[in-house]
Amino acid sequence: MSALLQVSNLVTEFGGGGGHPGLKAVNDVSFTVSRGKVLGLVGESGSGKTVTGFSILRLLERPGRIAGGRILFDGTDIASCSEEEMRQLRGKRIAMVFQDPMMTLNPVLTIGTQMVEAVQAHDKVSKEVARQRSRDALGLVGIPSPEERLSSYPHQFSGGMRQRVAIAIALLHQPDLIIADEPTTALDVTIQSQIIYEFQRLAEESNTAVVWITHDLAIVSRLADDIAVMYAGRLVETGPVGKVLTDPRHPYTAGLIASVPSQNRRGEPLHQIRGMTPPINRLPEGCSFRTRCDRATEACRIMPGLIPEEDRSFRCIHPVMKEVA
Numbered sequence: 161m162s163a164l165l166q167v168s169n170l171v172t173e174f175g176g177g178g179g180h181p182g183l184k185a186v187n188d189v190s191f192t193v194s195r196g197k198v199l200g201l202v203g204e205s206g207s208g209k210t211v212t213g214f215s216i217l218r219l220l221e222r223p224g225r226i227a228g229g230r231i232l233f234d235g236t237d238i239a240s241c242s243e244e245e246m247r248q249l250r251g252k253r254i255a256m257v258f259q260d261p262m263m264t265l266n267p268v269l270t271i272g273t274q275m276v277e278a279v280q281a282h283d284k285v286s287k288e289v290a291r292q293r294s295r296d297a298l299g300l301v302g303i304p305s306p307e308e309r310l311s312s313y314p315h316q317f318s319g320g321m322r323q324r325v326a327i328a329i330a331l332l333h334q335p336d337l338i339i340a341d342e343p344t345t346a347l348d349v350t351i352q353s354q355i356i357y358e359f360q361r362l363a364e365e366s367n368t369a370v371v372w373i374t375h376d377l378a379i380v381s382r383l384a385d386d387i388a389v390m391y392a393g394r395l396v397e398t399g400p401v402g403k404v405l406t407d408p409r410h411p412y413t414a415g416l417i418a419s420v421p422s423q424n425r426r427g428e429p430l431h432q433i434r435g436m437t438p439p440i441n442r443l444p445e446g447c448s449f450r451t452r453c454d455r456a457t458e459a460c461r462i463m464p465g466l467i468p469e470e471d472r473s474f475r476c477i478h479p480v481m482k483e484v485a
């Protein structure tokens with residue numbers, strides 16, 4: 161069975177034109193997500209995760225543009241869809257949840273008004289049916305007394321509850337794919353756990369595919385089936401989450417994992433990847449990570465391609481190999 165979402169060699173640029181090359185915020189990125197599976201898209205700030213999500217939904221604002229590659233959603237080429245076809249897909253078959261729920265919610269309308277509008281934007285149903293669906297969606301994400309809460313305004317909810325409402329709106333049309341961009345980053349850990357649990361259930365029971373964008377490896381290890389690690393706009397490692405997080409190949413992935421606090425390393429100083437991610441207009445030639453990498457050699461002045469190994473791949477000619485005891 162082919163994957164629901166197939167992103168192949170995606171390039172997204174900002175600026176450029178008039179003979180000048182644009183800045184590649186996303187450069188030659190490929191991954192797939194199947195129904196019922198969760199892909200964790202990880203990387204430091206500025207690595208291109210959000211731009212990848214926005215490219216899939218064609219939500220890029222000028223001067224951003226898809227400059228190359230292909231995004232196939234259930235067989236449909238997103239790049240060649242008309243704006244009207246995209247409007248039909250967005251919210252109905254592909255939904256996005258943002259870190260800040262107020263990107264979704266309108267502060268001056270009640271939750272009920274917004275949810276009914278969201279239902280009726282895609283389905284010709286009566287207001288009563290739309291309200292019932294809204295109540296059900298609020299109940300699904302654990303909002304108590306959904307009927308009463310439909311009359312509330314966003315500011316009458318706590319931050320965690322507002323995020324649940326935003327997720328409920330994303331679920332209204334039972335989308336096939338949800339792109340969740342750091343939806344739990346601003347929430348305390350108990351609410352975070354509940355929301356992660358809801359997404360797990362969604363993937364398992366409703367067969368929804370999820371792209372979960374985050375810099376938090378702990379969340380990815382709990383939630384995701386597969387992981388795609390981005391660095392400076394490129395994918396540097398991808399594969400099943402269990403394999404990549406326990407036995408990483410790319411030194412950047414290994415550095416990220418070593419930076420996560422762990423009970424096993426209590427008392428040891430926390431590892432830090434030295435230096436900072438260079439801005440995309442000042443990337444070193446060759447491997448973008450080489451200026452921060454302890455394994456780099458002269459040979460890294462040439463950008464390596466993705467090297468396949470069984471069901472995973474990595475972009476490094478000096479990969480990390482776990483020592484076998």
Ligand SMILES: Nc1ncnc2c1ncn2[C@@H]1O[C@H](COP(=O)(O)OP(=O)(O)OP(=O)(O)O)[C@@H](O)[C@H]1O
Pocket residue numbers: 174185203204205206207208209210211212222223224375439440
């Ligand atoms: N509107 C824009 N105009 C120009 N450059 C942009 C624009 N939006 C994003 N970029 C650039 O694209 C690159 C990738 O940004 P992106 O927001 O995708 O990173 P990210 O990995 O999601 O980071 P974060 O975790 O901080 O959200 C960055 O270098 C950023 O400066």
